[in-house]
Amino acid sequence: MTVATEARRQLQGAGGRRQATDQIVRVLVYLAAAVALTPLVWILASVIMQGIGQIITIEWWTQDLSGVTDRSAGGGALAAIVGTLTIGLITGLIAVPIGVLGAVFLIEYGRGTKAARVVSFMVDILSGVPSIVAALFVYALIITTLGGNRSTFAASFALVLLMLPTVLRSTEEMLKLVPDSLREASYALGVSKWKTILMVVIPTAFSGIATGVVLGLARVMGETAPLLILVAYAQNLNLSPTVDTMATLPTLINRARNVAETLPGYERVWGAALTLILIVMGLNLLARWIARASRLKER
Amino acid sequence: MSADDVDSNATTDLRDPVAEQAAAQHDVTMTASGPRPRAASPATPDHPESVHLTKVGHLGDTIFRGSAWTAAIILVALVAFVGIFLLVTAIPSLMQNQENFLTSTRWDIGNPATGGTLAFGIAGLLWTTVLSSIVAMMVAVPIAVGTALLITQYLRPKVGSTIGFLVDLLAAVPSIVFGLWGAKLFGPSLAPLYGWIRDTFGWIPLFGPGVDSTSNVLTASLVLAIMILPIITAVSRDVFAQTPRDHIEAALALGATKWEMIRTAVIPYGRSGVVAASMLGLGRALGETVAVMIILSQVNDTSINVSLFAGGETFASKIANNAAEFDSPAKTGAYIAAGLVLFLVTFAVNAAARIVVDRRRVK
Numbered sequence: 001m002t003v004a005t006e007a008r009r010q011l012q013g014a015g016g017r018r019q020a021t022d023q024i025v026r027v028l029v030y031l032a033a034a035v036a037l038t039p040l041v042w043i044l045a046s047v048i049m050q051g052i053g054q055i056i057t058i059e060w061w062t063q064d065l066s067g068v069t070d071r072s073a074g075g076g077a078l079a080a081i082v083g084t085l086t087i088g089l090i091t092g093l094i095a096v097p098i099g100v101l102g103a104v105f106l107i108e109y110g111r112g113t114k115a116a117r118v119v120s121f122m123v124d125i126l127s128g129v130p131s132i133v134a135a136l137f138v139y140a141l142i143i144t145t146l147g148g149n150r151s152t153f154a155a156s157f158a159l160v161l162l163m164l165p166t167v168l169r170s171t172e173e174m175l176k177l178v179p180d181s182l183r184e185a186s187y188a189l190g191v192s193k194w195k196t197i198l199m200v201v202i203p204t205a206f207s208g209i210a211t212g213v214v215l216g217l218a219r220v221m222g223e224t225a226p227l228l229i230l231v232a233y234a235q236n237l238n239l240s241p242t243v244d245t246m247a248t249l250p251t252l253i254n255r256a257r258n259v260a261e262t263l264p265g266y267e268r269v270w271g272a273a274l275t276l277i278l279i280v281m282g283l284n285l286l287a288r289w290i291a292r293a294s295r296l297k298e299r
Numbered sequence: 300m301s302a303d304d305v306d307s308n309a310t311t312d313l314r315d316p317v318a319e320q321a322a323a324q325h326d327v328t329m330t331a332s333g334p335r336p337r338a339a340s341p342a343t344p345d346h347p348e349s350v351h352l353t354k355v356g357h358l359g360d361t362i363f364r365g366s367a368w369t370a371a372i373i374l375v376a377l378v379a380f381v382g383i384f385l386l387v388t389a390i391p392s393l394m395q396n397q398e399n400f401l402t403s404t405r406w407d408i409g410n411p412a413t414g415g416t417l418a419f420g421i422a423g424l425l426w427t428t429v430l431s432s433i434v435a436m437m438v439a440v441p442i443a444v445g446t447a448l449l450i451t452q453y454l455r456p457k458v459g460s461t462i463g464f465l466v467d468l469l470a471a472v473p474s475i476v477f478g479l480w481g482a483k484l485f486g487p488s489l490a491p492l493y494g495w496i497r498d499t500f501g502w503i504p505l506f507g508p509g510v511d512s513t514s515n516v517l518t519a520s521l522v523l524a525i526m527i528l529p530i531i532t533a534v535s536r537d538v539f540a541q542t543p544r545d546h547i548e549a550a551l552a553l554g555a556t557k558w559e560m561i562r563t564a565v566i567p568y569g570r571s572g573v574v575a576a577s578m579l580g581l582g583r584a585l586g587e588t589v590a591v592m593i594i595l596s597q598v599n600d601t602s603i604n605v606s607l608f609a610g611g612e613t614f615a616s617k618i619a620n621n622a623a624e625f626d627s628p629a630k631t632g633a634y635i636a637a638g639l640v641l642f643l644v645t646f647a648v649n650a651a652a653r654i655v656v657d658r659r660r661v662k
Contacts (some may be wrong), residue, residue: 022556029453032445033462036532039525040469043480101370109367119371121653122378128579128649129381129642130586132615136638137381140388144628144635161377168374194363222473225588225615229622250475250589257479257593273476284471288464 047273054271055278064247066236070256070265077272079237079247083152084279086239087248088221090156091163096213098160099167100202106168107175108197127165134161135226150230150244158226166216167209174208175201207294211287218283222276224250249276385639392417392632400636404602406617408634410627419633421614421640426603428613428641431516431591432584435523440577443528447535451542452561463536470529478593481522486513486594493517493608509608514596517607522590527580534579538572539565571659578652582645588615614641 054060060076068075102119110116138158142148178201186196202209227248233255234245252272259265397418398405404423409415446466450459490513500506509515542565550560596610597620604611612620618634625631 018556018559022558025558025561026453029445029449032442033449035442036446036466036469036528037462039480039485040465040472042484043472043476046480046484047476098370098373101367102374105367105371109364110371115371119374122375124653125378125646125649126374128582128586128645129378130588130615130645132586132588132618133381133385133638133642133645136618136635137384139625139631140384140635141380143625144388144631145384161381164374164377192357192360194359197363218471222471222475224473224475225619228589228619229625250473253475253479254589254593257482269479273473273479276473277471277476280473281468281471284468 044277047270047277050267051270051272051274054267055274060271060275064235064237065252065268068235070259070263073264073267077249077252077268077275079235080249080252080272081275081279082237082239083246083248084221084250084276087152087156087159087227087246088217090153091159091220092213092217094156095160095163095167095216099164099212099216100171100209102164102168103171103175104197104202106172108193108201123165123168126161127169129161131158131162131223131225132229134158135229137161138226139229150232152231152240152243152246155226155230155246158230159220159223162223162226163216163220166219167212170212170215171205171209174205177208178204207290211291214283214287214290218280218287221283222250222280224254227251228254249279381642382639385635385642388628389632389636389639392629393636395629396633406601408621408624408630410629412627412629415630417629417633419636421637423601423603424612424614424617424637425640426605427516427595427609427611428585428615428644430607431520431523431595431613432581434517434520434607435527435584436577436581438521438524439527439531439580440573442524443531443576443580444535444573446528446532447539448561448565450532450536451539452557452565463532466529466532469525474526474587474590475593477522477526478590481518481590481594482514485522486518489513489518489521497608504605505607507604507606507608509604509606510596510598510610512596514594515606515608515610516595519591519594519613520607522594523584523587526587526590527583530583531573531576531580534576535569535573538569538576542568571655575652575655575659578648578655582648582652585613585648586615586641586645588619592616592619614638 055077057076059074060078061081062078063074063076064079065075065077066079102123106116106119110119135155135158138154138161142154142157143150148154182200182204183196186200187193191199227250231248231251232245233251234247236247238246249272253269253276256265256269256272259269393400395411395417397416398420400420402422403418403420405418405420406423407416407418409417411417446462450463453459454462493513493515496506497508501508546564546568547560550564555563591613592615595612595616597612598604598610614637618638621634625634
């Protein structure tokens with residue numbers, strides 16, 4: 001055996017080991033993705049299978065649960081659906097203006113200043129505040145300190161804290177991408193700064209703002225903790241946000257999950273879970289669609 | 300793999316639609332709103348009407364600047380208020396507390412004004428919270444990093460972004476549904492595995508005796524791991540996708556296999572990003588409420604059980620479980636004191652993540 005062939009043999013041996021490691025890692029990363037996606041499939045499949053029977057009935061969407069006990073079938077989730085949408089609407093009405101204006105501040109007024117860095121840091125902290133802490137804060141502020149009551153408004157206020165960072169960050173991302181030449185063109189025509197922002201910058205960034213708003217709504221509508229602490233559950237339809245009881249889909253699930261599994265009341269858990277997933281995932285897909293549609297239009 | 304097809308800029312779990320479209324919008328904004336500035340009338344100093352217009356413009360500017368500043372101040376004040384109000388509400392209860400708040404595991408909450416005892420400490424809650432979150436992070440990070448590597452380095456961009464989208468979709472499942480699934484379906488399915496671990500490794504305190512059902516800390520940790528997967532995957536994917544092209548090609552040109560290229564080019568570049576992502580995930584896990592509340596069974600013995608098979612309560616689940624107890628300021632204050640500690644812990648973790656990100660940006 002010559003030196004050359006011996007060297008080649010060793011090299012091939014090493015190469016074989018390297019190839020084997022490469023293959024093992026390849027298998028591992030595919031496995032990781034499979035493990036990551038299994039829960040999604042499992043959750044969706046089980047919720048759909050157990051909830052579909054409930055939500056395909058007309059009563060589910062048109063009746064509330066007043067007078068319906070856990071032992072009787074019938075009734076629907078109208079009250080909870082309306083409650084979830086109402087809370088989402090109130091939260092959005094408060095959070096969107098503050099979030100958009102906050103982003104305008106960061107990009108148009110405070111860019112590069114110390115104030116902007118402080119605000120930006122606070123938004124990061126806010127996005128990490130657990131929902132239960134936001135709920136306790138609102139409890140401490142409105143109920144303990146100001147002597148108010150539990151109400152839909154209080155719950156919405158807590159959810160505002162959770163929605164603000166999402167709206168602000170996606171607005172900010174888009175405002176950042178509006179080219180300065182556009183602003184300068186507007187100033188050169190004698191347009192004042194606020195009109196430039198309102199008429200040029202924000203419309204240009206509109207789809208990004210819309211995406212952020214929809215994603216923010218999706219996040220707050222799926223939240224449960226603030227609702228447990230700040231608004232009592234009610235079986236019947238309630239349209240006034242100042243009354244202290246309001247049904248929502250998450251609290252409907254939370255109540256019905258303790259019902260014995262043999263009773264009809266328990267099935268509402270899965271119906272409500274499926275309805276909630278449809279709303280939240282629907283909003284997420286809508287956000288993605290807005291983003292994609294605006295991109296296609298502009299191409 | 301062309302750079303602009305890779306889903307980049309995903310700094311939070313569901314942000315990439317924005318980033319995707321932002322990238323697309325960058326080069327078209329001129330045409331998108333070109334005509335608009337022309338609509339506004341240009342102001343010339345010698346025209347009386349335009350003087351009037353300029354004045355309106357100044358007033359508008361003042362108002363608009365004022366509202367932007369107000370929004371900014373509200374944002375800063377909100378975070379400060381969260382800390383201040385929690386502290387102020389917690390102090391009276393902490394003063395009346397008969398136990399050491401930090402080291403006791405007792406939780407007897409009554410209203411002293413009506414003769415109840417107020418004796419509470421957070422040691423037990425802190426243990427369960429930290430244990431479940433750290434286990435969740437340890438389970439989630441390898442899976443998330445593997446998925447992020449698959450998406451950015453192994454798959455074609457189209458397929459990769461589809462997988463990324465599906466992982467993001469996991470973040471759209473409400474936490475109460477995760478809790479329901481964990482308690483009713485996922486947990487019970489793990490019973491045989493738990494039995495085997497107990498039989499084989501029961502001599503290790505971490506796998507010692509706990510509650511009989513599968514509603515234990517380990518189930519909660521595994522569900523938490525699934526819940527924080529999307530954010531860790533999204534952030535890791537983002538940093539991996541930004542690995543400089545020439546580093547990758549230099550490694551491949553030297554004859555590196557794909558794994559060797561990843562080990563020598565992609566991972567060193569993305570390490571700090573993955574660390575930040577893991578801490579963001581940890582922050583989420585620490586504060587997760589409803590899923591843990593549903594899964595974890597409460598136990599009467601509040602002393603610390605080090606086993607992963609123990610029941611117990613985290614800060615968040617303790618507070619949520621007892622929302623009905625908030626009937627007097629003294630009792631509420633005890634739970635708010637626990638919430639304050641949770642706030643400080645998540646604040647520290649998130650601030651640390653932010654510092655890692657900033658340092659990376661400077662580099």
